[in-house]
Amino acid sequence: MTEKPDHLFQAIGGEKGIELLVDRFYARVLADPKLAPFFAHAPMERLRMMQKEFFSEALGGPLFYSGHSLRQVHAGKGIRKEHLRKFVKHLLATLEDAEQDLGLTRRDVHAIYSRIAIEADRITDDVAESG
Numbered sequence: 161m162t163e164k165p166d167h168l169f170q171a172i173g174g175e176k177g178i179e180l181l182v183d184r185f186y187a188r189v190l191a192d193p194k195l196a197p198f199f200a201h202a203p204m205e206r207l208r209m210m211q212k213e214f215f216s217e218a219l220g221g222p223l224f225y226s227g228h229s230l231r232q233v234h235a236g237k238g239i240r241k242e243h244l245r246k247f248v249k250h251l252l253a254t255l256e257d258a259e260q261d262l263g264l265t266r267r268d269v270h271a272i273y274s275r276i277a278i279e280a281d282r283i284t285d286d287v288a289e290s291g
């Protein structure tokens with residue numbers, strides 16, 4: 161089956177759908193006592209905007225990511241695999257919750273999740289890799 165390159169961007173409802181997803185996702189992340197402290201001094205408006213771009217690009221949409229390198233942004237913050245695991249778990253839960261109202265299929269949910277989670281090795285301080 162051939163899908164258009166922006167299939168996932170369309171499936172999630174374009175820019176509006178991504179905005180909704182990012183808002184709900186950060187509501188969960190900030191409600192998690194193990195993750196919230198990392199964001200205490202983060203510029204949340206910029207972060208939301210950057211995540212919107214990041215998701216759009218990852219899902220084949222028309223907005224492109226204009227932020228800093230993920231490795232640089234996250235380095236030295238003490239982010240460990242356990243934090244990353246929780247972070248991506250909240251992402252999956254947000255997508256699964258949104259499955260109904262955004263009209264996503266189970267397949268779309270997992271495809272969107274993998275496009276984002278694939279960046280994971282750039283985030284933590286306890287993985288020593290280059291790239």
Ligand code: HEM
Nearest residue numbers: 198199202210214227228233243244247276277279280283
């Ligand atoms: C797959 C996982 C992740 C992705 C794709 C991701 C993506 C991003 C993006 C796109 C930005 C904006 C960069 C910019 O402003 O130029 C950002 C910033 C940030 N992220 Fe992540 N992130 C991930 C995991 C995490 C985790 C696990 C934590 C902490 C528990 C975290 C904490 C932060 C913080 C605190 C900022 C704001 C940094 C600042 O501007 O001071 N991120 N992230």
